[in-house]
Amino acid sequence: MSPTFNTKSATINMSSLRFLVQLIVLGFAFNLADGQGLKVGFYQKTCPDLESKVKEVVDQVISVAPSLAAPLLRMHFHDCFIRGCDGSVLLESPTNQSEKYAFPNLSLRGFQIIDKVKTAVEKACPMVVSCADILALVARDVTVAIKGPFWEVETGRRDGRVSILNEALTGLIPPSANISILKQGFQQRGLSVKDLVVLSGSHTIGISHCSSFSNRLYNFTGQNDTDPTLDPNYIVKLKIKCNPGDQNSIVEMDPGSVKTFDESYYTLVAKRRGLLQSDAALLDDNETKSYLKFQALNHGPTFFKDFGESMVKMGRIGVLTGTTGEIRKVCTKVN
Ligand code: HEM
Structure with a gap:
């Protein structure tokens, strides 16, 4: 074989290899x-009244405790970002070693609402609906209940059997994250x-502990x-x-409209009043900056529609479907 041929085949091999790696990465x-x-x-067919039952419980809860909307929306995010949307954030462990006990999850609230919804759903359709799907439906319904957008929630997720504290500790993006x-983390x-x-726009509702910023x-x-x-004027107030x-x-997080889901987060961030470093960091990239300035x-104009679309995408991360995972009877425990 001539050296030229060798070089060429080496090149082909290298580029095929690179392509293959890209495919694997993309496929992943x-x-x-x-x-x-x-x-x-x-x-x-299996639980026809599911969505109305979930909504009924959520509406009742949010009408008396609107501040629970924010942590319940956040719970679905924390579930999806670790091991995919598989309800792993809900699992308890006798030695406090599951995701729920990781520092970023200690500020989640509203676990009892998920249990309340699950109990209502189990009564109507025992062992049919996953806790992961309940999280996704609740996230949508709390958003609607505080005047945010409606989106169609895809369902069919199954529940995971594994939940590891350290994965949540290292895998959830910290508030100090740069762009x-x-x-x-998203890619x-x-x-x-x-x-x-778009999803950072969730910080239009809810609160943060001082420790986060x-x-x-x-x-x-x-x-x-x-x-x-x-x-600097905001620093004085904070x-x-x-x-x-x-x-x-x-x-x-969004003083004045903390219980209303609106686009005012983008106005705040554009005025350099985003509470977290991760909020301020959205001004450090051309695409995120132009999006937030446009909305502000x-x-x-497009925030609600975009939010629904991005929530659907988030809800697809690493899901267990078909015969993988299980349908938990109780959301805090594997069967
Ligand atoms: C982009 C990366 C993100 C980071 C670094 C981040 C970080 C944080 C932090 C540190 C808090 C305050 C927690 C506390 O101190 O109590 C918070 C609150 C919140 N986050 Fe995020 N977040 C991010 C994205 C998201 C996403 C994608 C969602 C939802 C889809 C979300 C929803 C919320 C909500 C609703 C609150 C208020 C919670 C409450 O009132 O209890 N966040 N976030």
């Missing part, structure tokens, strides 16, 4: 968010840069300094709510 990402086996109305960590799960900026107020680079990307070292006080300047 695709698989993570392709949601094969899910469909709208999966329980139409490349954020983009990477690894088959979600786009647009999904990142107080480094921006008091010790940003270890020099007792503040985060230069945060509006310091009143969060004293140095205060981990437990809470601050509204035009009263969020």
